[in-house]
Amino acid sequence: MRYLPHTESDRRAMLAAIGISDVEQLFADVPVSARQAASFDLPAGQGEMAVERAFTRMAGKNLSAGCAPFFIGAGIYRHHVPAAIDQLLSRGEFLTSYTPYQPEVSQGTLQYLFEFQTQVALLTGMEVANASMYDGATACAEAAVMAARITKRPRVLLSGSLHPQYRETTETFLKYTELEAEALSPDPLGMEDLIGRIDSRTACVVVQNPGFFGGLQDLRPLAEACHADGALLMVMVAEPVSLGLVESPGAMGADIVVVEGQSLGMGMNFGGPGLGLFATRDKYVRQMPGRIVGQTVDQDGRRGFVLTLSTREQHIRREKATSNICTNSGLCALAFTMHLTLLGETGLARLAHLNHALAVRLESKLRAVKGIKVLSQSYFNEFAVTFADDIDATAIVEALAAKGILAGVPAARFFPGWPELRPVLLLAVTETNTEADMDALVSALNEVL
Template sequence: MRYHPLTADDRAAMLAAIGTGSVDDLFAAIPADKRVDGLLNLPRGATELSVERTLGRMAAKNVPAGSVPFFVGAGAYKHHVPATVDHLIQRSEFLTAYTPYQPEVSQGTLQVLFEFQTQVARLTGMEVANASMYDGSTGTAEAVLMAHRLTRRSKAVVSGGLHPHYRGVVRTVTTMSGGTVSDLPPDPEGTEDILAAIDDTTSCVVVQSPSFYGHLVDLRPIAEKAHAHGALLVAVFTEVVALGLIEPPGAQGADIVVGEGQSLGNALSFGGPYVGLFATREKFVRQMPGRLCGETVDADGQRGFVLTLSTREQHIRRDKATSNICTNAGLCATAFSIHMSMLGGAGLEKLARLNHANAVKLAGLLTAIPGVEVLNDSFFNEFTIRVPGDAAAIVEQLAGRGILAGVPATRLEPRHPELSDLLVVASTEVNTDEDRAAFAAALAEVLG
């Protein structure tokens, strides 16, 4: 087997050194009646060529986003990632290193994480960020638990504009841990009155902007009311590129900002691996989940970086930890950070501007189709349209014409049939005028 350096001779010599006759002697602790002799229902090893063929055949059954006019978003976005990013994260020294527990020989990873934390803090307008979470959804659930710890309350108020999957994760995690969730109904119009749901038992208010339906939300009044009631504002985003163009949540009073970082540096990959961004105020840092990288000096006084504040973490603190998280999304965070470094502040603004312009153009084209209505007054690169008919069926018809047109709201909210005529549509920098025109023409045709 090409991955195994031991030869039969090596094995024999090693068994002799151990003083054992056969390798099975080393497995003697396994009860005899529970041993198996291999894996009977699985095939034998395959050549590299054969593995490529098997997986290549599966891959060929899928329609890649880059091969068609593509408008699917709803929490994961098709962006163009520079070739440099992928090259760098495939460097052996980044790809095949472990968590930097030995900082003296892990400064590469640690400095990248320190830079990442600073980038995330500045993007979100917060003071500190951690070294990443699994993704935006699990990060949101962790934010709620953190708010519970900070406020010593256990009821989260969750906006109807929060991504339905995120709402599901928050509900699961919060209720499993003994908390409660006050979940507002889906808010496709962007008109919900979340202020009314806040009271003195509220630990936190969870609001997404741009919302799942694309609406931009003014967080200031929500923060004010939350703070007046001793609650925290958890601000969520699923499209980090938006932060190049819209006011950061930190500037609007958010206490914890959490979001999905996939858009920068990371492929769509059918949903993972992605990278959760998590930022907060400095004073809350000891209740923060996840790894933190901090600056220090070495024995020679030279600047260096280490994992720090690990007394919050499970491997030290065990059942008193702030979270059970161990592995995070290190390599995805690295990709995020490299892409962000390449863009720079002005570059992200320009990218965001182009995303917005493309979405505005698309909204114009779709609105012009009789019977189609854009629900949004404001949006970034994604918005919701009402179509005369069943959105899910229309999406299937458009897929048949080679256009991936967006996400029907009911795919994520199956218990809300009243949303069946809504379609969430995104347009990023990868869409061309031709793509948008093809979408509009095909939609008009399908509806006509």
């Protein structure tokens, strides 16, 4: 009863106030057959130090990213996050800030969101960006719905290069609407024909660049085909560091760009939280979900910031809302802004070049390993390989984990219904990988193959 402050007399008074004599009467409507008959098999309570030791022992069974050569990507990437970011995020004025409904007392929050929007617009090559979304997957789904509102068409065409979790989230969003999603088969070789599938019912084509299997592509022909048929091109970017080197989606003709921002400012954190970046053309701004912070001047002519557009369900009547997701992961957006500000334009480009160069270095080492074929023809910092003789990539990953190496993600983990992808493995390389990490991976592969 240590954490329950009510005394026995308190309980009797509360029971009397609601007209019952015993706590059991609160559960009278629950059938006896549905109640837990026996006590739970839980250990007796222990002191704080004993609990810490127990959890430390359990955590010690994990092979963590910082303790082993690490090549896992597939949508969440390990990058170095400067120590200054966590230190600054912990300041009370950032950590305790909430939705800036009142601009006169929220200038700091509004200013960094305005700066965040500016960064996102520049990164993506678009004209306007919102004050962030929940994460990349839900932002992808919101973008598909936005495209349907703009074009007044029902069909969303999803590329096989799209991350399967983004695809599934989008399909779930559309399931109980009048819209329909057509998802193409997974495409590790980049051979799908998206242009040939565009028709008069197509609201948008959703493609990821770099793709789920790592491949890069020139999106200009696809953008031209979309626009010729009155459809929109929506580009998803899962690795924002790539935008320091790869030509922006906006420059290649995209109409809507969505980015998972986790790589900048945030650790992997066992898969979350993430951060959704959302940008579009100026002419579509009133159909964009989320919120937009604008810059203005006050009555004395001083610069100030306000919520210019607030079309979330939180701010507006449901039937007029462009989004019903009520969070924008504001603290994550701040972390992203801080990291990108610390890097600067030159620093981001150098980081992107380093990521790509290290990936090329690993690819060259793997080409010397018997039984491995590199599938990706062009890539940024992640590429796909396949194993000869239909060897299961999952078995390889498990064998290498036993040797203390986290050797990527088997494609079959995301596509269990596609047996032809069993031998396919995704390998991601970032600035955190060393030459010794790569040599350890290659050596272990030579042993197990």
